[in-house]
Amino acid sequence: MEAEKNQGLIANKKSQFWAENQKLLMKIRAEERQLAVKRFWRNRLAVGGLVLLFVIMMLALLAPVLVPFGPYEMDIAQRLIAPNSIHIWGTDTFGRDVFIRVAYGARVSLMIGIAVSMLSCILGMMIGLYASYYKILDNILMRLCDGISAIPSMLLAIAFMAILGASATNVIVSLSLVFTPSVARITRSRALAIQELTYIEAMKSLGASSTRIIWLHIAPNLLSPVIVQTSFIFAKAIITEAALSFLGVGVPVPVPSLGNILYEAKTVITKGWWLVLCPGIVTALYVLGLNMLGDGLRDALDPRAKY
Amino acid sequence: MGIYILKRILSMIPVLFIMSVIVFLLIHIIPGDPAKVMLGDQATIVEVEALHQSMGLDDPLPVQYLHWITNVCSGQLGHSLFINESMGHILISHFFPTLQLTLYSLFFAVLLAIPLGLLAANKKGSLIDEGISSFAMLGISVPSFLLGLLLVLALSVKLSLLPSGGYKSIASGGLAANFRYMLLPALTMGLVELGLLVRMTRSSVLDILSQDFIRMLHAKGVKGHVILVKHALKNASLPILTCVGQSFIGLLSNAAIAETIFNIPGLGQLIINSVTRRDYEVIQAVILFVAIANIIVYLCIDIFYMKIDPRVKLR
Numbered sequence: 001m002e003a004e005k006n007q008g009l010i011a012n013k014k015s016q017f018w019a020e021n022q023k024l025l026m027k028i029r030a031e032e033r034q035l036a037v038k039r040f041w042r043n044r045l046a047v048g049g050l051v052l053l054f055v056i057m058m059l060a061l062l063a064p065v066l067v068p069f070g071p072y073e074m075d076i077a078q079r080l081i082a083p084n085s086i087h088i089w090g091t092d093t094f095g096r097d098v099f100i101r102v103a104y105g106a107r108v109s110l111m112i113g114i115a116v117s118m119l120s121c122i123l124g125m126m127i128g129l130y131a132s133y134y135k136i137l138d139n140i141l142m143r144l145c146d147g148i149s150a151i152p153s154m155l156l157a158i159a160f161m162a163i164l165g166a167s168a169t170n171v172i173v174s175l176s177l178v179f180t181p182s183v184a185r186i187t188r189s190r191a192l193a194i195q196e197l198t199y200i201e202a203m204k205s206l207g208a209s210s211t212r213i214i215w216l217h218i219a220p221n222l223l224s225p226v227i228v229q230t231s232f233i234f235a236k237a238i239i240t241e242a243a244l245s246f247l248g249v250g251v252p253v254p255v256p257s258l259g260n261i262l263y264e265a266k267t268v269i270t271k272g273w274w275l276v277l278c279p280g281i282v283t284a285l286y287v288l289g290l291n292m293l294g295d296g297l298r299d300a301l302d303p304r305a306k307y
Numbered sequence: 308m309g310i311y312i313l314k315r316i317l318s319m320i321p322v323l324f325i326m327s328v329i330v331f332l333l334i335h336i337i338p339g340d341p342a343k344v345m346l347g348d349q350a351t352i353v354e355v356e357a358l359h360q361s362m363g364l365d366d367p368l369p370v371q372y373l374h375w376i377t378n379v380c381s382g383q384l385g386h387s388l389f390i391n392e393s394m395g396h397i398l399i400s401h402f403f404p405t406l407q408l409t410l411y412s413l414f415f416a417v418l419l420a421i422p423l424g425l426l427a428a429n430k431k432g433s434l435i436d437e438g439i440s441s442f443a444m445l446g447i448s449v450p451s452f453l454l455g456l457l458l459v460l461a462l463s464v465k466l467s468l469l470p471s472g473g474y475k476s477i478a479s480g481g482l483a484a485n486f487r488y489m490l491l492p493a494l495t496m497g498l499v500e501l502g503l504l505v506r507m508t509r510s511s512v513l514d515i516l517s518q519d520f521i522r523m524l525h526a527k528g529v530k531g532h533v534i535l536v537k538h539a540l541k542n543a544s545l546p547i548l549t550c551v552g553q554s555f556i557g558l559l560s561n562a563a564i565a566e567t568i569f570n571i572p573g574l575g576q577l578i579i580n581s582v583t584r585r586d587y588e589v590i591q592a593v594i595l596f597v598a599i600a601n602i603i604v605y606l607c608i609d610i611f612y613m614k615i616d617p618r619v620k621l622r
Binding site: 143144146147148150151152153154155156158159161162163164235239242243246247248249259262265266269270273276277280281283284285287288291292295 | 321322323324325326328329330333334336337338444445447448449450451452453456457459460464556557559560561563564567568578579581582583585587590591593594597598601602
């Protein structure tokens with residue numbers, strides 16, 4: 001009876017202690033975050049990147065309201081029309097409106113970019129964190145990552161696409177696999193450094209479980225480099241997807257994507273410059289915006305890091 | 308030195324092993340029977356069965372891997388279903404155009420990037436720096452396929468200055484013709500690497516310029532450009548060199564884009580054609596080839612590090 005009561009008391013004390021510990025941590029992290037946000041907004045390029053992305057996303061989302069065409073609507077009589085007041089970016093070889101196709105392509109790219117960066121970020125963080133914490137896993141997981149990154153990313157992506165077959169889902173799967181090792185490596189190296197710090201030793205001697213240490217005390221402290229890396233993966237995913245689709249092994253036609261509009265334009269390049277220029281410039285601005293944002297995030301979150 | 312190189316080579320073995328397993332497994336993650344997928348819909352059951360047997364697909368995976376890796380080590384990289392030549396010959400004949408393209412692009416990128424990076428670092432924060440940095444940012448953001456198509460549109464279609472595609476080897480057309488055909492593809496591929504290299508040069512030179520010994524050189528009255536080139540650039544050469552190595556591999560593996568636009572019979576075009584023809588063993592061989600090249604390049608960089616910087620010691 002007495003022992004049970006004691007144990008209950010101890011458990012109560014313990015959870016109280018962890019709660020206070022967590023509250024303090026939250027406070028420190030909130031202050032750090034405020035500083036980072038301040039640094040970010042002071043960076044002209046970063047804010048420019050954000051604005052650029054916002055404009056492109058708005059264009060992608062609002063396009064159906066702006067023009068009265070659908071992305072698959074063909075009008076053979078209106079083939080390869082140069083930009084005019086009705087078709088503001090002209091039409092393609094099937095008489096489809098280029099503007100709406102580029103807008104839908106931007107949506108597809110956005111979806112692929114988000115999915116790939118999220119998947120490889122989560123997967124990479126899990127691999128990196130557990131590899132840094134458990135020595136046995138370290139050898140297996142990191143050698144696996146080394147093996148994957150020994151194969152150049154573009155070729156590996158092409159190979160995966162060849163095997164899995166061309167579709168938007170398979171683009172997401174293969175690009176996530178290709179980009180995961182880079183997140184895993186960054187996570188692991190930061191996590192190893194953090195584990196040497198005294199506070200982790202303190203947490204261990206206070207009896208914190210390994211899950212608690214990994215996810216509540218190590219993971220939040222390496223979020224900055226991971227976020228920066230994720231933003232660059234986002235840009236890389238969009239550019240690689242466009243390249244794959246351009247080569248005919250990415251998102252298959254007729255689903256519009258920024259790359260496969262150019263893939264179709266390749267054959268009629270002499271007759272329709274707008275087919276190259278419009279989707280091309282949107283892709284370039286997209287990637288430019290993401291890279292500017294990534295640079296800004298790096299300067300704000302991780303000021304000491306080099307590229 | 309010798310021991311260091313030996314140790315580095317030995318440390319490559321696990322990476323080579325894992326990489327080879329991944330490349331080997333590529334064919335085996337094909338959904339369904341790989342033999343059937345490779346031969347397509349028109350193949351008879353007898354043909355599929357024959358390929359199935361010759362690939363040894365009924366053996367357990369480790370046995371198949373051992374079989375495959377011993378073949379690879381003895382130079383047999385598999386058979387193409389469409390090109391009636393040995394795989395080694397296919398790879399080599401397609402490798403030369405890609406290698407030329409890579410070297411031309413890299414030459415162009417390095418030649419421009421280092422002066423631009425130095426200039427930007429020297430005038431940090433000025434209008435020149437902002438201009439160069441924005442140009443570099445633009446370079447890494449403009450997709451190479453867009454740049455390639457625009458160059459074709461402007462210089463070949465509109466101005467007809469340069470050929471819009473094709474390939475002349477040095478042996479058949481001489482260096483001048485080879486260069487004429489390679490110029491546009493090299494510009495197409497080189498701009499991205501130029502951007503990356505400018506950023507790398509700028510940031511690593513800036514890093515060195517902020518160190519105490521540079522201030523001391525200034526105090527001694529050493530001229531600005533001497534400090535910049537002789538002291539800053541020399542000390543910053545390690546990260547720049549790594550970046551050049553990465554660019555080399557990046558160019559080798561991204562060459563597919565320029566090769567499809569300009570119709571150059573290189574490795575990239577080979578792999579893309581093999582994807583449409585479902586010639587999986589060729590894809591496998593190309594990937595193995597480039598991955599091994601990648602590992603060798605990294606080894607060379609590490610050894611070179613050791614040679615030029617005695618501070619790099621064995622880990």
